[in-house]
Amino acid sequence: xxxxxVPDRCGSARRSRETGTRADTGRQTRMADAVQSWNxxxxxxxxxxxxxGLHRLLRRRSTIxxxxxxxxxxxxxxLIVYPALYSIHLSMLNKAQTRFIGLGNFRFLLSRDTFWxxxxxxxxxxxxxxxxxxxxxxxTAHLINNLPTKGQRKWRGMLLVPWVIPLALSSLxxxxxxxxTLSAFNWVLTGLGLRAIPWLSDPYWARFSVIxxxxxxxxxxxxxxxxxxxKSVPEQLYEAAAIDGANAWQRFVHITLPMMxxxxxxxxxxxxxxxxxxxxxxxxxxxxxxxxxxxxxATYAFLLGIRSGDLPLGAATSLFMFPILxxxxxxxxxxxxxxxxEIG
Amino acid sequence: MxxxxxxxxxxxxxAVLGSAAVIxxxxxxxxxxxxxxxxxxxxxxxxGANKALxxxxxxxxxxxxxxxxxxFITSQxxxxxxxxxxxxxxxxxxxxMSHRDWNIRIHQEQLEPLDDVVGGLIKKYGPISPVAxxxxxxxxxxxxxxxxxxxxxxxxxxxIDLYQQHAGIxxxxxxxxxxxxxxxxxVEAWTWDAYVAAAQKLYKAGYPxxxxxxxxxxxxxxxxxxxxxxxxxxxxxxDNIKINSDETRQAMEIARKLVEVMPPxxxxxxxxxxxxxxxxxxxxxxxxxxxxxxxxxxxxPKVAENCWxxxxxxxxxxxxxxxxxxxxxxxxxxxxxxAAKELLTYISQKEAVAQLxxxxxxxxxxxxxxMYDLPTWKNVEPPPGTVYNYPPRGDEQTSITGAPARSEVGxxxxxxxxxxxxxxxxxxxxxxxxxxxxxxEKELEGTLRA
Numbered sequence: 001x002x003x004x005x006v007p008d009r010c011g012s013a014r015r016s017r018e019t020g021t022r023a024d025t026g027r028q029t030r031m032a033d034a035v036q037s038w039n040x041x042x043x044x045x046x047x048x049x050x051x052x053g054l055h056r057l058l059r060r061r062s063t064i065x066x067x068x069x070x071x072x073x074x075x076x077x078x079l080i081v082y083p084a085l086y087s088i089h090l091s092m093l094n095k096a097q098t099r100f101i102g103l104g105n106f107r108f109l110l111s112r113d114t115f116w117x118x119x120x121x122x123x124x125x126x127x128x129x130x131x132x133x134x135x136x137x138x139x140t141a142h143l144i145n146n147l148p149t150k151g152q153r154k155w156r157g158m159l160l161v162p163w164v165i166p167l168a169l170s171s172l173x174x175x176x177x178x179x180x181t182l183s184a185f186n187w188v189l190t191g192l193g194l195r196a197i198p199w200l201s202d203p204y205w206a207r208f209s210v211i212x213x214x215x216x217x218x219x220x221x222x223x224x225x226x227x228x229x230x231k232s233v234p235e236q237l238y239e240a241a242a243i244d245g246a247n248a249w250q251r252f253v254h255i256t257l258p259m260m261x262x263x264x265x266x267x268x269x270x271x272x273x274x275x276x277x278x279x280x281x282x283x284x285x286x287x288x289x290x291x292x293x294x295x296x297x298a299t300y301a302f303l304l305g306i307r308s309g310d311l312p313l314g315a316a317t318s319l320f321m322f323p324i325l326x327x328x329x330x331x332x333x334x335x336x337x338x339x340x341x342e343i344g
Numbered sequence: 345m346x347x348x349x350x351x352x353x354x355x356x357x358x359a360v361l362g363s364a365a366v367i368x369x370x371x372x373x374x375x376x377x378x379x380x381x382x383x384x385x386x387x388x389x390x391x392g393a394n395k396a397l398x399x400x401x402x403x404x405x406x407x408x409x410x411x412x413x414x415x416f417i418t419s420q421x422x423x424x425x426x427x428x429x430x431x432x433x434x435x436x437x438x439x440x441m442s443h444r445d446w447n448i449r450i451h452q453e454q455l456e457p458l459d460d461v462v463g464g465l466i467k468k469y470g471p472i473s474p475v476a477x478x479x480x481x482x483x484x485x486x487x488x489x490x491x492x493x494x495x496x497x498x499x500x501x502x503x504i505d506l507y508q509q510h511a512g513i514x515x516x517x518x519x520x521x522x523x524x525x526x527x528x529x530x531v532e533a534w535t536w537d538a539y540v541a542a543a544q545k546l547y548k549a550g551y552p553x554x555x556x557x558x559x560x561x562x563x564x565x566x567x568x569x570x571x572x573x574x575x576x577x578x579x580x581x582x583d584n585i586k587i588n589s590d591e592t593r594q595a596m597e598i599a600r601k602l603v604e605v606m607p608p609x610x611x612x613x614x615x616x617x618x619x620x621x622x623x624x625x626x627x628x629x630x631x632x633x634x635x636x637x638x639x640x641x642x643x644x645p646k647v648a649e650n651c652w653x654x655x656x657x658x659x660x661x662x663x664x665x666x667x668x669x670x671x672x673x674x675x676x677x678x679x680x681x682x683a684a685k686e687l688l689t690y691i692s693q694k695e696a697v698a699q700l701x702x703x704x705x706x707x708x709x710x711x712x713x714x715m716y717d718l719p720t721w722k723n724v725e726p727p728p729g730t731v732y733n734y735p736p737r738g739d740e741q742t743s744i745t746g747a748p749a750r751s752e753v754g755x756x757x758x759x760x761x762x763x764x765x766x767x768x769x770x771x772x773x774x775x776x777x778x779x780x781x782x783x784x785e786k787e788l789e790g791t792l793r794a
Contacts, residue, residue: 095752095793096453112790113783180609181620201612202772283421289559289761290611291768306425308759309450311433 091315105316122296126275129214137222145230163220171284174213203293229263269332379680380411384438386494387416396703404690410683439678443671446755448480448488455487456674462486473711475667475744488671489688490711492700495669498565502629505650510549511542519654521729523737539657540601547605551628554621556613559761565666566631567763568745573659579749585788603771634731649726654733655740667742706731756791
């Protein structure tokens with residue numbers, strides 16, 4: 001044990017070697033004794049006590065853990081925490097960024113019809129996309145899980161492709177498929193004698209198109225998470241249910257779903273946050289049009305902040321969902337913890 | 345002692361000769377700038393056009409012992425604007441940055457006054473584009489130097505063969521490659537009504553015109569020209585919202601007629617949509633800089649051979665073409681402002697401009713009318729003289745959507761594409777015109793917050 005009571009595996013091992021005080025305890029001591037030795041100051045050599053404060057600090061496990069995490073912490077602080085705080089600061093300034101106006105930008109946004117349309121569209125976009133991603137992910141995960149082990153890897157790899165390709169690149173490919181003048185989809189449709197579809201020029205079809213691409217991109221994430229969850233469900237539970245005469249649906253509802261609830265909750269939460277913040281797909285496919293009817297928070301914030309030069313208003317727009325998502329995250333994570341305790 | 349008598353006439357003569365000498369002399373640096381300079385400039389889409397700028401900057405660097413470093417930044421995905429915004433926030437970056445459309449207004453507080461540079465150019469080359477002045481002269485101070493590189497207008501680019509065959513209009517005869525030979529009566533008759541009539545005939549023939557109605561600059565610019573031709577004012581210089589007017593109703597009616605005879609995809613077109621439409625061979629006309637023609641030259645030469653760039657139609661209040669100038673600004677944090685100003689002066693001289701225009705195959709348009717006689721626009725082909733009418737000639741005036749509102753308001757009007765959304769609500773959305781105007785009034789009210 002270190003001077004402040006923190007177990008120090010390396011230090012105690014070294015001390016054991018130096019003093020030999022426990023050398024005669026033999027192999028019988030094993031782990032239990034070793035753990036005891038970390039928690040005991042008895043027998044600590046006088047030399048160790050005389051070590052400098054810095055040395056002691058460096059020997060703590062928490063210090064080592066902190067040092068090892070430091071690069072990541074710096075990245076998070078520099079690229080996430082600082083920009084987030086700066087964004088909050090920006091959102092409370094006037095357009096020229098010369099005066100603090102409190103919640104003035106938020107009040108202004110709430111008074112605009114177009115902004116409310118963006119709120120509505122963002123909700124439609126995120127909720128419908130996450131819903132379909134979850135459903136498709138669940139179905140495909142089950143299908144793959146039931147495949148013979150030999151073929152599973154191949155299918156897993158293929159189905160992960162959409163998620164692996166950089167989103168901006170795949171969105172460009174989709175844009176080519178939807179292109180208003182030279183759409184590849186429409187080429188096929190008209191070739192089959194069907195009518196061309198205004199994928200991006202009709203606001204409602206444009207909404208459908210951006211949601212479709214988001215589902216295509218995000219479903220593999222759900223698939224892989226659900227597949228991992230399915231693999232972790234103990235086989236004995238299914239065997240016991242089969243003995244009790246449960247059919248496939250009953251096994252799914254009473255065993256699979258309850259065992260996957262935590263994974264489903266975390267995946268949905270994570271995907272909801274990412275989908276609400278989506279920028280690439282809408283910006284590349286529609287730029288928010290036609291008639292502003294596909295704008296989501298990120299693209300509208302970009303329009304106001306970067307294109308129109310009103311950074312504070314753009315920052316306020318991008319932060320709008322923060323409190324709502326934060327509250328949702330708290331509830332979902334609380335549920336996850338509760339269920340975790342129940343299982344534990 | 346011999347004495348010479350100084351007559352009033354000789355003084356005047358000497359002064360005139362002296363002024364002429366100053367104005368016509370080649371540019372010679374007066375200040376020995378030194379050190380290094382970094383430029384963040386718009387990445388030109390015309391292959392080889394960047395090289396002309398690099399050459400000019402290197403020449404300047406060698407003459408003045410300045411090390412010039414250029415970063416070309418694409419406007420795809422607004423990366424140039426993002427970079428400018430980041431540099432303005434950080435207070436560090438390039439010495440000179442190119443700014444598209446409203447960006448000088450947006451970053452005015454961080455930009456160095458450039459009255460000496462622009463003032464000198466105006467003295468030498470005469471009046472400057474009013475759109476450039478509206479965008480870059482703020483409270484009487486120039487904060488940006490209008491550039492040749494990237495600056496553009498969006499006149500008509502029509503198919504000679506299709507117009508002749510299906511609409512009975514010979515655009516080449518109406519606007520020959522020599523302004524002195526224009527038939528005034530025919531030019532006068534080239535109105536928005538005539539344009540609609542031609543568009544209807546071309547639609548019936550299966551070759552519709554294509555004008556974008558999305559929310560990108562090509563769309564906003566042609567609609568801005570139409571609105572100005574009918575005298576539509578969205579917000580005046582004193583923050584009065586004026587959109588609810590008979591002029592607006594007239595212009596919207598023209599737009600409605602045009603939408604009826606255009607492909608339905610125009611609402612989804614980006615800035616390249618109309619180019620693709622013309623190059624595909626399906627379209628008979630667009631409103632664009634010569635980029636569409638230049639790409640057609642490469643991808644569909646038969647279309648390019650039949651393209652003719654000419655002025656836009658006229659409305660009751662005049663003939664207005666959408667202009668989108670580009671500027672160079674010097675950040676206040678620049679450590680070599682003297683050299684930066686020297687460089688901007690150097691690349692704004694007519695000799696330098698001629699090289700830039702040539703390298704861009706006539707796409708780049710200087711902001712001085714006195715430079716519209718450069719040979720490139722007369723020489724490039726096919727067909728000979730195809731882009732002669734690209735620089736505004738005759739009674740064609742330049743305009744920008746958002747003016748004459750104060751520019752902070754104008755920037756919002758332009759970038760939120762309020763004018764094109766009005767048209768799409770009215771036509772595609774089938775909303776009543778009064779409701780659309782009411783919506784626009786509310787949106788414009790929001791822009792006044794700026």
